[in-house]
Amino acid sequence: MKAKRVSISGALAALFALTACTTPERSTEPELARQAARGQAYAIQNCASCHAIEAYEEASPNPDAPAFAEAARLPGMNRRALDVWLHTSHPSMPNFIIPPEQIEELSAYISTLED
Ligand code: HEC
Numbered sequence: 001m002k003a004k005r006v007s008i009s010g011a012l013a014a015l016f017a018l019t020a021c022t023t024p025e026r027s028t029e030p031e032l033a034r035q036a037a038r039g040q041a042y043a044i045q046n047c048a049s050c051h052a053i054e055a056y057e058e059a060s061p062n063p064d065a066p067a068f069a070e071a072a073r074l075p076g077m078n079r080r081a082l083d084v085w086l087h088t089s090h091p092s093m094p095n096f097i098i099p100p101e102q103i104e105e106l107s108a109y110i111s112t113l114e115d
Contacts, residue, residue, distance in 0.1 A: 035104065035105045035108035035109070036105070036108040036109040036112045037109075039102070039104075039106040039107070039110070040053070040109045042105060042106060042109075043068065043106060043109060046098075046102075047068075047106075048061070049061060049062075050065040051065045051066065051068055052067035052068060052069065052070075053067075053068045054068075054113075055069045055113045055115075057069065064092070068109075068110050068113055069110075069114075071085060072110045072112075072113040072114045073113075077114075078111070079107050079111055082107035082110050082111060083103055083104070083107050086106055086107055086110075
């Protein structure tokens with residue numbers, strides 16, 4: 001039990017060290033929270049008419065539109081996978097394009113819906 005706790009904090013320390021030297025200008029907690037807040041605001045204005053965008057929403061207004069929280073909980077879903085997912089085009093709305101800047105904010109937001 002004790003050994004396990006030690007190895008987890010060791011792994012976390014390594015992760016923080018890695019984050020600190022590879023991406024100094026991104027991925028810090030307050031920055032993620034700011035991005036997520038902007039993503040949520042964008043989603044409320046642009047996606048919520050069809051998609052369930054909040055963690056507590058069970059069903060989307062448009063039953064064909066996947067709930068964002070459901071997407072966040074898919075196995076293996078992470079920021080990178082969310083970016084890819086958000087680049088998927090809407091078959092029913094081929095002209096609906098999400099600007100790259102918003103994709104980053106939306107993926108930050110959706111990643112917070114996981115639990
Ligand atoms: C007018 C309704 C509507 C709006 C607005 C809308 N969507 Fe959708 N979305 C859908 C529907 C319906 C689908 C199911 C696939 C299809 O028919 O295009 C879908 C599918 C998706 C998919 C692909 C899911 C998959 O696994 O293929 C993503 C990602 C997505 N929406 C993200 C968004 C985001 C982000 C926004 C806001 C910026 C948004 N959508 C706004 C209706 C909408």
